[in-house]
Amino acid sequence: MQDTPHGPVHGITASLTDGTLADVELLSGPDGVVRVARIAPVSDRNPRDHTARADPQWLDLRDFVLTASAAEPHAHLDKAFSWTELNPPLGDLDTAITVWRAGSVRLDEESFRRRATRAITTLLRNGITAVRTHVDVPPGPDPLRATRALVGVREAMRDLVTIQIVALANPLTPTEVVVEALDAGADLVGGAPHIADDPRAEVARLVGLAESRGVGIDLHTDEFLDGDHHTIDHFADRVADWPADRLRTAGHCCRLDTMPLDELERVADALARASVSVVALPITNLYLQGRHGPSKGRRGITAIDVLRDRGVLVTAGADNIRDPFNPVGRADPLETASLLVTAGHQSPYTAMSLVTDAARTALGLPAGGPVVGARADFLAVRGTDVLDTIATAPADRVVLVNGSIVARTETTTWTAAPAESRAGAPDHATPAPYVLETS
Template identity: 55%
Template structure:
């Protein structure tokens, strides 16, 4: 039976968990939210109730959260036709090309990018949006705020005002009025990185809000700012967001320097966000032999007890020409390039990402929010390896997206059509 979407459900039957257990999952309402109320061994048979969903042959995960998107830049590669190149080339290409992009262009591309994330299972997004140059610097932020309002009930979207060093405080104030929730920026690109960290965090404090900064997105150099960021926010209220994205320089620090820095990061309450697909593309262009990779020190951060998440970052824009807007793509890269075990890689794009974003706990646990992703497959490694398109996305206990595929292959023609 076909149901209109969103379609609220009360039970998921025969679902496979990442540990291989097959269960039925009951969903109810508590304090205005859908939560998991019971989990029991499940092997459905016979007719199911109208609000029950047969998930035999599907693996069920906590719905992914995207901790670091750029919805304003997304899908602009074909529009801008930028050169291939490193971070500096991408920044220059975007600065020049974005001047010709209208608010409607930002809205159209951001809507398409958000819809792709939702189809693939993501139910919460934190996106950076540039304070642009020119006479209308807030048009990207306004466009994404409009997308947020249009997709309310399907996706949660949080906006970070990505602030250039040249932007005056009054312009950042206006960005927050236009819909931004957090202060952002890239201090390592400023003439005085430490002063830029101080400036941005002071503005955040004045507004009583958090900060999500691009931090140390380079492989070599002593102008890294993570230590300053950590020290500066150590005494912030525990509920105030403090997030550091990229942190590529950690991946090239020697062991002694890293060991000295990580305890301070852990004490600060900072969440670290790794962006494998973009930083694998952007970093290392200057070393064609034994090219270093642009990932942060994932294993060391996790061992130190630092909250870590991972995201897709840029999707088909000057900073990354590819990308599927799929958390399973990010998880796969964490395994192959980051050397994380599959369960840990998936954690960084699901429960770990939700924790860094400050979202309520979700997933297949009694009392957790019913934010779930069901992917057709035999087990956790199977769905990460194959990233099947057959998916059912559940937000707040309701199905908000269903994707199905149909395979017809010549070798099986007699079986399929006889």
């Protein structure tokens, strides 16, 4: 990589997802938003002859693939990196919930702030410039300490990352506490109706609260595989008449993976009519689901293909990062994309779209990336094509927000390799010494 300029850039030379090497020119508008002004294919691949290199604010990333910056549509920044603090056993969803409820009482506001800051900076470095995070508002003393911490992180990072906060109520959370979380700065109403004694009543409670506040809603929905019950169709019915610009999202939706096809198609049609976005969460659901009972061994990933075929906006996220709900995770959109390919049976191009363009749309963000008129929010990853970047997930990346570089990572590797034999040396000659191959 060339010496990368700091701050705003005038343009980028990089490979697009279709393999075209192109110059992407940027222009700042009167509203302060930097957008893509022109895209021109580069016919001469010799960097010494490329005129754009004369501009010190032009990024020469011809060994990189350029996409819109990624978005994380479903995170838990309050839980991130708590695995080592809580030391939970391996287990299913019920185990994780039990461990978190018992252990989180020991975590103070500073713990939430510190771990969330670590998570958000890792997400940004990996190319994620927008995050929707669910934050618990449990009953008991000071239920808003995590919300306050996340609001503080959002303010500190506001010029770098867009953060949306969902007040995640459990069925025992009093409605007035969720209202207090919204007053404290949470943006959307959230919850997990499927774990309530009366799931449909819990859907009604949470949707009603969102309606009374005029805000969006993002529910953990039917995060189970066994049984003949579900809440997602009731959710779709309740928000079907909402204004078009009010966000409504269903996360997990694991039950759709085991639903009969005729019922699945009926539910998918209802979701499409109601404009409910669905978030697939492969890494956490692969870890938590399919451990017991008749669904043992099932993937637990929602029915991506049927949903998309029926017109539902589907996106994908990483969910948890090294907490009781998932002991691993790199906070990397390319990790999610890789799992979409291997476990979700998506093409590399669809997988990349689900963590970039579709994720941005689900969060209500403007289009970004190398498209004329789009906002200059970019992720550039070293590689030859989309498949290469997903397969290798290199750390070498450049991240831009509104036309300015906000993160870059460069790596150097060396590998011992045998040097070529000396010309004319006999076969029995002493082998040549090893040399270092660098990249």
